[in-house]
Amino acid sequence: MLKFRRPTGPLVALLVLAAGSASAQDLASFEKRVTSKTLDNGLTVLVCERPVAPVFSFFTHVNAGGVQEQVGQTGLAHMFEHMAFKGTDRIGTKDFEAEKKALAKVEAAFLAYDAERRKAAGRDAKKVADLEKAWKDAMAEADKLVVSNEFGQIIDQAGGEGLNAFTSWDETGYFFSMPANRLELWAYLESGRFLTPVFREFYKERDVVMEERRMRTDSSPVGRLIEQFLAAAFTAHPYRRPVVGWASDLAAFTATDAERFFKTYYVPSNMVLTVVGDVKASEVMPVIETYFGRLPKAPKPEEIRTEEPPQIAEKEIVLVDPSQPFYLEGYHKPSAYHPDDAVYDVIGDLMTSGRTSRLFRGLVRDKKVAAYAGGFPGFPGDKYPNLFLVFGVPLPGKTNAEVKDAVRAEIERLKNEDVTDAELQMVKTRAKANLIRRLGDNQGLANQLGGFQARYGDWRELFRSIDRLDKVTKADIRRVANEIFVPKNRTVGRIETKAADAAPAQPAPAAKEEKKS
């Protein structure tokens, strides 16, 4: 058991941070515990030993998200994420040979039905109805061969926890935790779902996703605002499109489309697998190689070429709605790879973190215009040039205009006054302490190590990013603030409450775009 002689003095915490190489908090200790390997098929694997309890967690990062989708097929990345829980050729089926034929029939029937209903001229309404019935009948037949939710059930029964996944603009992630004696089962399941996924119940699941879109975006005023806001803030780059997909795209894409997306992007050279917990690299790596080595080698997909051109005119989106007012503004900033990336993180932390933050003290405590307010970089992603977002929720009786004025005042302060030494030190201390706090959890560690490996090609950037943050100066903050917080670089979004009874004054729930040039 390691014992520290307790240091004394004012900067006690930072001394302890500098001192320990034997405790689990820094790059040196992780160097000893992390094994990294690239398999022959291009898959990057990280294994981090953390034998605190006989469990492990993993994270699969796929370097493809909403941004990779083609025009007309938004929503595919997220759709495939749903498909990844449907099982394989062996899991989730009563008879795969029969099911395979049935699914091919479903797809053919859908393509025929879709072709007829899309005819601009010469569409035969009866033919459309017949083809629709044929498609629905084919689906009913195929469904008979499905064993519902078998993938999830196997994990549940084995003692797995936290089965989940997410899709963002930049990437897709899959994760859960298992007792340590289920390593081989996990390897079989996780590699299987990417080796032989089966697009069963595709159109039923597509309906579920459409329902999800309705619940999360269409019936949420803030959801609708943000969707319109992003479409305005980005003119060329795919960050302008929703990850869940435009409703018409969702209603139109096919299982064939989803399979094409999967084949292009779910290739081992485009994926990072991270395992953290009570595992020994020497024992675990061979198991991983056996199962994940089966994924066929394939060329790394091409990166997108479109770059967002500089914004030259301020933009504004005004949504009039019976709900609460809401205010946000976004300013274009460079990607995570830019040398100033750490400066943006410092500005975000200073503006948002806790009750001492600039926005809390300015808007909530002092001016009392907002119920809450925040500001952060990396919206909606950070792999590509993105937005620094600032938002505020007006208190009852306060207006978006008042929130806007208070937000602008805080931004002007950052541009015109140096932050204090104490504030800058607080941000740096917080960053280091928060990193330490994130290291004591298998699932969190797997996410962090794998995430940095996927983004930067080196998991060590998790620690180095904090070192970079430590070097940020007051002058850096002012320089960067003056570069990006300018009117022509700004897109505003706001929800203005429609009073129900004064003679209907403005078009209710429809979004209204006002572009100022």
Added chain:
Amino acid sequence: MNRFANRALAAAAAALLLAPAPLLAQAKDWKEIPTPPLKSFSIAKPKRVALPNGMVVLLMEDHELPLVNAFALVKAGRRDDPAAKTGLGAIAGEVWRTGGTKSKTGDELDDFLEARAAKVESGIGTTTASLSLSCLKGDFDAVLAVFDDVLRNPEFREEKIPLAKNQLNTSIARRNDEPMQIAAREATKLGYGPDSPYARVPEYATVAAVTREDLLAWHKRNVHPDRIVMGVTGDFDAKEMETKLRKLFGTWPKGPAAAPAPAPYRKEPKPGVFLVEKDDVNQSSIRLVHLGIEKKDPDYFPLEVMNEIFGGGFSSRLFSRVRSDKGLAYAVFGGVGNGWDYPGLFNVFLGTKSATTATGIDALMKEIKGLLEAPPTEEELKKAKDTILNSFVFRFDSKAKILREQAENEFFGFPADFLQKYRSEIEKVTAADVQRVAKKHVRPQDLAILVVGKSADFDRPLSSFGPVTTLDITIPPPPGEKKAATTDATKAAGRVLFSKAALAIGPAEKVAAVKDLTTKGKATVKTPQGEMELGITTQAVFPDRLRSEIQTPMGGMNQVLAPAGAFIASPMGNQDLPGSMRDEMLKQLQRSPVFLAQKANDPKLSVSAAGKEKVGEIEAQILDIAYEKLEVKWFVDPATGRLLRTSHSGTGPAGPATVITDYADFRPVDGLTLPFLHEVSQNGQKAQTLKVEEIRLNTGFDPKSFEKPAPKPAS
């Protein structure tokens, strides 16, 4: 803790990995994969320190990271709130920390702690209030001092109380926005009884009633060492920590002997069928509920297995049968709930589209009764027990988790080995046990069935399940909106004034003859960006049709109220308006003074004289008027009977808004005298001016203009 402390060993292992490893045999089928036994793992035991004043401290060393985390659990919960001050606990739980201490303001504490990336935070739940600490180990002494200061010397400074009240008020204003939230809240009321502290929710009036004195008294009554269990985990030496904490807390005197009265709840079930009508949804939120058990009930363990079979994960009956049944549910879960020291609820939830509401309830009742009718199959039993037992390791996969669990056992008087007992008890559960406890603790005859949804769209009327009680979830308005007292004298005086005002509009026969009224004009509307002019033509067809055509610089749209519903039609398509908007439009129609003047002899109309107020230069007399759901104030010139002003309250999303309309430029129209200038203000701010160009009476109406235009054919 670090197995790779030895660099040489690490290097050797790395070398081994670089050599090509022979591929292991892959399993073809998942069932072939062997499961080696999980290595035995002893659950670390915290060190228990009992101070003479009754405070219990549990210490758990964890040297993985240079952090210390601590918490103090206090026997004080939301359930202790007096009824007239529901919300007191929530406010105390917040201002305990934000209000600072005798020597330091909350902001000073924020600065001190944030500079060290440390946290001291307060909170409160149903049964327990807590104070927590998190810091880097080197700062522990300084942060512990802050923790102790907040724990024992909070000041609950006045300046932070409005902020806490605002947050609570905001949650009250929004509590009917989400159907699932409404269902959960109302089901809890049905389970415990609406007056039970386990079901009561804060209201504007109860929040307003909470004072700083109440908060100080709350602290004085509850925060004593003999009501506290403290837990500390992190990178420290347990013996040194014990010495430190004994020194700090040992001299804290015990509290007064009084034990708080247990929170009451209704013990007899109140089965029935209950509806909350919500027009603006296409999905129903369904809850079935009755009382559950306390955790100390010996049936707790077999019920854990039953809950897993019934409504646990992917394999459960609810998930695989009710949800997988095509399109029946987007979410379903349920089970017999337990409270540490009070009964939980047997609580089942189903979310389904409106058109499968009754079918969904049928499916739930089938599964509920199925639990009583037969024991589970051996396969179901094995799956459920495996799921619980195989994931058991996650209950103690961190020192902090183990400590938290032990602290709660200590706090609620459960044995320290409850975690180990859990495992062996689950192993013992048989299929017969599951059916036995189901028969005792799942009682279909006691169930309250609650649906939050749009009854017009249900597949069968809810009454097919029994007589339906409709629940009113209207949020009571904030205090201070007192209506003038209504007496026989004020009613009589009101009638006289009302007649005079009606006559000033026109002779009774002419007023009665008005079937529809069309107003055309230009409205100048204030927006944050400046003024906007709109052309508006509004046709009101009494009693229940209203059509507004609005021309804006951006294009036109129609907003329509018809018996079938309310909607907006614009070049972009049609949009149905929610029930709340339809109600607002109906009230707008009914507020037409001509309409109300027609109701002079209608028993649904009530009027009452309510004092005087100056409107411009004139001392106007005020009439409180109510008709159906409408409430409005008329300000009448007593000399002429002319209606100078009307005022009403809307409940906007940001809270109540008072809308005042002033009338001027009265001109004759077909024997009536009507205003051609309307100035509207909201909450004292000018909102819009309507200049009427033309008013026509009894033009008739085209029913098609009140129907939704046909949707464009799908392309």
